[in-house]
Amino acid sequence: MTAPTPMKICVFLSASDLDERYTAPTREFAELVGRAGHTLVWGGSDAGLMKVVADGVRAGGGRLSGFSVDFLRQFARADVDEMTVAKDLAERKAMLLAAADAVVVLAGGLGTLDEATEALELRKHGLFDKPVVLLNTAGFYDGLILQLRRMDEEGFLPVPLADLVFIADTGAEALAYLEKTTRLAG
Numbered sequence: 001m002t003a004p005t006p007m008k009i010c011v012f013l014s015a016s017d018l019d020e021r022y023t024a025p026t027r028e029f030a031e032l033v034g035r036a037g038h039t040l041v042w043g044g045s046d047a048g049l050m051k052v053v054a055d056g057v058r059a060g061g062g063r064l065s066g067f068s069v070d071f072l073r074q075f076a077r078a079d080v081d082e083m084t085v086a087k088d089l090a091e092r093k094a095m096l097l098a099a100a101d102a103v104v105v106l107a108g109g110l111g112t113l114d115e116a117t118e119a120l121e122l123r124k125h126g127l128f129d130k131p132v133v134l135l136n137t138a139g140f141y142d143g144l145i146l147q148l149r150r151m152d153e154e155g156f157l158p159v160p161l162a163d164l165v166f167i168a169d170t171g172a173e174a175l176a177y178l179e180k181t182t183r184l185a186g
């Protein structure tokens with residue numbers, strides 16, 4: 001089997017400390033990303049699941065490329081390969097999406113939802129062509145998926161939902177999809 005092409009994978013996920021239901025799948029996904037030689041592109045924080053993902057990618061041997069934001073810079077992780085500080089959240093979102101080859105959304109709160117919907121809205125308008133995966137850890141996004149499917153079925157989306165986002169149940173499935181998509185595009 002040929003080695004996967006190294007990718008810069010932007011991960012949006014919670015900055016909160018959560019229980020094992022969320023930390024274990026996050027760590028598992030992160031280690032797969034690191035072991036495959038990919039770079040983590042993320043919000044740069046050393047808190048909650050954002051720390052878990054960075055620790056896991058590091059442990060797997062991958063690179064860390066952080067994009068913090070001025071008012072949160074005191075939470076930025078020290079041990080990184082690169083850290084950029086944006087002036088505000090809007091600039092940070094644009095930088096994260098520009099730096100990445102692909103986006104994976106893990107369990108998160110409002111910050112994650114804001115980032116995920118921005119990526120999907122840009123895809124909807126054809127302004128962002130990198131793949132977006134929603135990783136439905138522990139069924140966390142069942143409610144959001146129901147809402148998105150209703151938008152799709154009832155004519156709220158100008159493009160099919162399947163063209164906007166790939167829904168995965170496991171980190172391995174998410175990564176396999178990205179590696180296949182990148183190979184086809186390359």
Ligand SMILES: CC(C)=CCNc1ncnc2c1ncn2[C@@H]1O[C@H](COP(=O)(O)O)[C@@H](O)[C@H]1O
Pocket residue numbers: 011012013014015016042043044045047050068072075107108109110111112113115
């Ligand atoms: C302890 C503490 C306040 C840590 C600093 N907090 C943060 N640092 C960096 N990015 C963040 C922070 N909170 C939210 N974000 C952004 O919003 C997302 C997480 O927000 P949430 O926890 O889902 O809503 C992340 O993908 C990140 O890009």
